[in-house]
Amino acid sequence: MSGAAAAAGSPALAEHDHLLRTRGVEHALDGFVSGCAFSRDGRTVCFATAEGRIALAASDGGAWREIEAHDGSILSLAPDAGPSGFVSGGDDTVLNRIDAEGGVAPIAKGRRWIEHVASFPGKPGSGAGGLIASAAGKQVELRDAAGTLVKTLEHPSTVSGLCFDAKGKRIAVSHYGGASLWFTASKSDTPRRLEWKGSHIGVVLHPEGEALVTAMQENELHGWRLSDGHNMRMSGYPSKCQSMAFSRNGRWLATGGAEAIVLWPFFGGGPMGKAPTELAGVPDAVAVRVAFHPQHDIVAAGFSDGTVLMSDVGTKRVLPVCGAGRGAVSALSFDASGTRLAFGTESGAVAVVDLSAKS
Template identity: 40%
Template sequence: MPTVAPLDLEGHVAGVAFLGDVPFFAESSGLIHRLDHGHKTVEAHEGLLSCIRDDATETLLTGGEDGKVLRIRADGTASEIANVPRKWISQVAAGPQGAVAYAYGKTAHVRLADGTVKDFTEERTVEGIAFAPKGLRIAVARYNGVSLHWVGIAGQPVDLEWKGAHTGVTFSPDGRFVVTSMQENALHGWKLDTKPGAETRHMRMTGYPAKIKSVSWSAKGKWLASSGAPAAIVWPFQAKDGPMGKAPLELGTRANIMVTQVCCHPAEEIAAIGYADGMIMVVRFTDSKEVLLRRPGKGAITAMAWNKTGRQLAFGSEAGDSGVVDIAG
């Protein structure tokens, strides 16, 4: 049976991650908690807006209402990557070779390991940013599509156009697809490995009753799980044209309780699914087998992360009730 070690925090949890075996919980207030031989706390920001794990360096990257971008190490020490007074840093991304991207207003900035900063200005506000899995390239989500920029090469960006507001962006692990979440309760995808001069193939993933706040790629990139419905909607990306013409899996269906977070396992084709009532299930893709990890709690699940072995799952909610599930319990 899975066992839950609870951690009660004051407020909304914006991000969770494991650094080594230590779980970290980032509160919107700017406090970052870690369970490392006891409960330890660091005051990182005056208001935290974004928190992600940088796999290349085993650190956290955070952005705040105080205009700071910080790198936080496993021992809780923080170093400043950027400081832009009076700007809100709601987008951060981790890239190869220690590169970090962050954005405010209409400009995305990429800071390289040697301290060089490259700026990429869009015509509209930057809503999402992601690094490609290979090569130093970024995707920037904005109104009416995505811009793809090579960081080290001066040149025109590749524009992937699709009308509407694109609010987040992700590359598939093999780099063949770019997928955005949209304001209009949909995902939109582009196939990147078309022949030069050929038209980019579009993928429309629609039919969601709510906005998609969470997406997660499976370990080998064969599936893309998403929130925004009373089930995790999991699109197949194994075929050369991705999910075009294929129906998604619907996992962990509950009658009227929305899925708010999804998090695919680091090795197996299963996903943790967090709901609006605080419940968490893990579901297998092949046969939809469900295991309850946590009963409903105080608030909607807002963040989840597996440790490297996939035996532990850290989670946080909008009400602050958080914890670590030990699957092997």
């Protein structure tokens, strides 16, 4: 995974900040930005900090509100299962619900840090409720949309990542020695264990349920083909991969961990025996956050020098969002429609960029 390919695809330095200047709204927070998310209705954006504060704004550029949400660092943030609001977990051992106006209500308080949260939306008019998952230590607690505990899922070691599948029927959990795949509605609560030696530090599920992939401490990825459990190894990274995202149709897996955005093909028998594709990148910086557009084959990436850019998978054209200088990117997210992109940095810079078509 070469820095030369990344440098060749880099946009002109003079144009780096154009999109942020002309279509973005910036704000400065006090401290490391530990997460960002849009509400499911797309109306509100939320940023969390390591100082326990959240910042909320209307996603179309309304006034910013900052609220003390946790007594300590916020370790995890996700949209709520409902159309508005968010859920957050912190090192104060509290799982909170945050509404669009900034109201904070505790859902649960435990004894360990809540390091990971995820949610799945209910289906309007169908009677099917949403789900909220939170991880503390070796346990994942699964709750309904109201916050009532449904079940507790036990793992052999500390949970390092979790995510729901596209239908909310399964939840994937990474931990030391592999991953566990649970059916959310099962009464037996017996997971499918996917084993591979080593420290697994994050997890994603293929949108069609074809594969599960984890990032590893050893600067590589490991995957399992779920139809038969076949192992898949994706290596060659110069640094640890901190972020992964599948494209909407599951053809590509975008990852950080290199100077370029690295894409693994999940079609035509891949990724086994297939070389990855490298999109644009930044010389002497590492992609630390990636996010796939929810409707198009476009990847957004945030780098260790603060650069944010987007790249089209098919044409490899690059659209710079902003240049270096705001701190390493630590959070990155599209809204559900793909018309807005939010990012935050380790230095407390946050921004929302309007990507909608203009008449």
